[in-house]
Amino acid sequence: MTPNDLVEIELIKRLKYRYLRCLDQKLWDELTEVLTPDAVASYSGGKYTYEGREAIVEFLRNAMGADTFHSSHRCHHPEIDLIDASHATGIWAMDDVVIMTDWDLTIRGAAFYEDEYVKTDGRWWIASTGYRRTYEELQPRSNVEGLRLTASWWSTAGRSELDV
Amino acid sequence: MTPNDLVEIELIKRLKYRYLRCLDQKLWDELTEVLTPDAVASYSGGKYTYEGREAIVEFLRNAMGADTFHSSHRCHHPEIDLIDASHATGIWAMDDVVIMTDWDLTIRGAAFYEDEYVKTDGRWWIASTGYRRTYEELQPRSNVEGLRLTASWWSTAGRSELDV
Amino acid sequence: MTPNDLVEIELIKRLKYRYLRCLDQKLWDELTEVLTPDAVASYSGGKYTYEGREAIVEFLRNAMGADTFHSSHRCHHPEIDLIDASHATGIWAMDDVVIMTDWDLTIRGAAFYEDEYVKTDGRWWIASTGYRRTYEELQPRSNVEGLRLTASWWSTAGRSELDV
Numbered sequence: 001m002t003p004n005d006l007v008e009i010e011l012i013k014r015l016k017y018r019y020l021r022c023l024d025q026k027l028w029d030e031l032t033e034v035l036t037p038d039a040v041a042s043y044s045g046g047k048y049t050y051e052g053r054e055a056i057v058e059f060l061r062n063a064m065g066a067d068t069f070h071s072s073h074r075c076h077h078p079e080i081d082l083i084d085a086s087h088a089t090g091i092w093a094m095d096d097v098v099i100m101t102d103w104d105l106t107i108r109g110a111a112f113y114e115d116e117y118v119k120t121d122g123r124w125w126i127a128s129t130g131y132r133r134t135y136e137e138l139q140p141r142s143n144v145e146g147l148r149l150t151a152s153w154w155s156t157a158g159r160s161e162l163d164v
Numbered sequence: 165m166t167p168n169d170l171v172e173i174e175l176i177k178r179l180k181y182r183y184l185r186c187l188d189q190k191l192w193d194e195l196t197e198v199l200t201p202d203a204v205a206s207y208s209g210g211k212y213t214y215e216g217r218e219a220i221v222e223f224l225r226n227a228m229g230a231d232t233f234h235s236s237h238r239c240h241h242p243e244i245d246l247i248d249a250s251h252a253t254g255i256w257a258m259d260d261v262v263i264m265t266d267w268d269l270t271i272r273g274a275a276f277y278e279d280e281y282v283k284t285d286g287r288w289w290i291a292s293t294g295y296r297r298t299y300e301e302l303q304p305r306s307n308v309e310g311l312r313l314t315a316s317w318w319s320t321a322g323r324s325e326l327d328v
Numbered sequence: 329m330t331p332n333d334l335v336e337i338e339l340i341k342r343l344k345y346r347y348l349r350c351l352d353q354k355l356w357d358e359l360t361e362v363l364t365p366d367a368v369a370s371y372s373g374g375k376y377t378y379e380g381r382e383a384i385v386e387f388l389r390n391a392m393g394a395d396t397f398h399s400s401h402r403c404h405h406p407e408i409d410l411i412d413a414s415h416a417t418g419i420w421a422m423d424d425v426v427i428m429t430d431w432d433l434t435i436r437g438a439a440f441y442e443d444e445y446v447k448t449d450g451r452w453w454i455a456s457t458g459y460r461r462t463y464e465e466l467q468p469r470s471n472v473e474g475l476r477l478t479a480s481w482w483s484t485a486g487r488s489e490l491d492v
Contacts, residue, residue: 003167003331006338010170017241021257021276024298044479045487070299072274074240074257076402077345093349093402095259095423097274099299109479110400110425111486112349132486134352135398135427136479143473145307151208151273151300158275158296159209167331174334181405185421185440188462234463236438238404238421259423261438263463309471315372315437315464322439322460323373 008124009080012088012117015124016075023060024071025153032057035126036118042130044111049130067154068102075113086119094131101141101149109136172288173244176252176281179288180239187224188235189317196221199290200282206294208275213294231318232266239277250283258295265305265313273300336452337408340416340445343452344403352399353481356389363454364446370458372439377458395482396430403441414447422459429469429477437464 015034022031035053042049050056064071075092082088092113099106116128141147151160179198186195199217206213214220228235239256246252256277263270280292305311315324343362350359363381370377378384392399400423407419420441427434444456469475479488 001335001338003170003335006170006331006334007165007167009338010165010173014243017243017257020241021243021255024257024274025276045485047487070274072257072259072298074259076240076404077348079342079345079349091349093345093352093400095400095402095425097259097272099301107478107490108425110352110398112353132481133479133484133488134400134481134486135477136488136490137427137475137477138490139472139476140474144303146302146304148302149299150271150302151297153296153298156297157209158298159211160297160300162271162300162302167334170334171329171331174329174337178407181407181421184405185407185419188421188438189440234438236421236423236462238423240404261436263465308467310468311465312467313463313465314435315461317460317462320461321373322462323375324461324464326435326464326466 005082008082008088008119009078012080012090012124013078015117015126016078016090016092016115019126019129020073020075023064023073026061026065028057028061028065031060036120039126040128040130042128044136045132046130066100066102067152068100070099070101070149070152072097088117088119088124090115090117099141099149104141106139106141107136108139110134169246172246172252172283173242176244176254176288177242179281179290180242180254180256180279183290183293184237184239187228187237190225190229192221192225192229195224200284203290204292204294206292208300209296210294230264230266231316232264234263234265234313234316236261252281252283252288254279254281263305263313268305270303270305271300272303274298333410336410336416336447337406340408340418340452341406343445343454344406344418344420344443347454347457348401348403351388351392351401354389354393356385356393359388360385364448367454368456368458370456372464373460374458394428394430395480396428398427398429398477398480400425416445416447416452418443418445427469427477432469434467434469435464436467438462 041056077093079091094111111131111133113131118127205220237260241257243255258275275295275297277295282291369384403420405421422439439459439461441459446455
């Protein structure tokens with residue numbers, strides 16, 4: 001590993017961070033731009049598998065597009081390997097929390113991602129992405145006495161309704 | 165991006181990590197040292213806005229200083245842009261958990277930070293920081309049957325009372 | 329800090345990420361390989377202290393080896409200091425979630441790690457590791473109405489049983 005390799009690795013990490021930010025901020029057009037046209041996604045141990053970035057983003061938009069869907073997808077522990085000047089692989093640990101107020105559900109989980117990246121036109125792209133879950137759990141929200149959503153990117157402009 | 169840029173970026177990340185560690189360990193004097201004298205903070209979508217590092221740290225100390233206040237603020241996905249040799253911006257994803265045993269509350273949330281950094285006197289400082297929440301939720305603790313705090317930095321010296 | 333220092337720091341981060349991945353994926357033989365033969369571990373404010381990598385891995389395997397034990401250990405905010413060409417220290421923030429379906433328990437916590445690393449035989453090793461908790465809490469699972477595990481690395485091959 002050389003300092004110049006580190007530059008490529010940092011650019012790949014940033015690609016992943018942009019993907020994840022666009023996911024949780026529902027920036028679907030910008031999210032499309034981090035994927036190759038023929039990108040493949042295989043989420044949840046292969047349960048949700050899509051080919052082509054249009055199909056992937058269509059799935060994500062349908063599943064996560066509602067303003068009542070609050071998600072926090074966080075990736076950690078990048079193990080990025082540069083295969084050659086235009087190919088790389090990455091393993092990431094992931095945690096996610098999803099709060100769906102219209103479905104009265106919270107979903108929490110953990111997973112490991114395995115990705116492939118390619119460099120064309122002077123920048124990196126996600127060519128393949130997918131994760132397998134360590135665990136996932138679901139919990140109805142209205143059963144929890146006193147549980148209350150006190151801020152939302154969409155309904156409170158990200159501002160808390162609590163007073164400290 | 166060059167290898168030398170990466171050095172600056174790593175130093176900025178470390179600045180943020182020090183800020184966050186000082187926050188959760190209640191090291192208020194050390195926390196003050198990462199902020200410029202005229203730093204601006206705008207937490208929770210602007211709800212809590214302070215100018216000057218004394219005002220910022222005073223707010224944090226009052227809100228989070230009690231030994232019954234246990235917090236875990238974690239920042240992820242750094243997108244650091246170097247503007248010039250002494251200015252940079254950063255976007256971060258944040259997760260936080262706060263357990264207030266005296267108020268019988270747990271607060272969990274997610275947010276995105278937007279920061280500005282300046283380099284003077286040979287090192288980086290936080291000049292501006294603020295976040296907007298994706299979500300925040302509050303839950304009374306005593307309603308949850310069997311929920312028990314089993315370790316605390318302050319009351320058990322960070323040692324678990326559980327036996328595995 | 330130089331670009332070459334960053335290479336060493338990245339290698340140390342990867343060592344830690346490999347340790348954490350092996351922990352949550354129960355890859356005990358591979359986990360052994362990141363520790364020096366005489367490594368020391370001091371988990372949970374010193375409550376669980378072991379000397380020698382065999383003793384450490386034996387403890388981890390016994391505590392976490394069951395397929396009904398689902399864990400997510402995530403480390404953040406690395407503050408890695410290179411002491412000399414073959415010694416380094418690291419501070420990390422940690423979050424963990426453990427779901428034990430056979431014991432009907434969820435444990436959630438936060439901590440700060442302090443590690444020591446050594447470089448011998450051309451690579452880095454963990455020589456000393458330990459954490460002190462900010463907090464830890466325990467919750468019985470069957471009390472939570474509707475709480476359901478919907479995916480497991482071991483029992484569903486990491487695939488969700490939910491339909492979105």
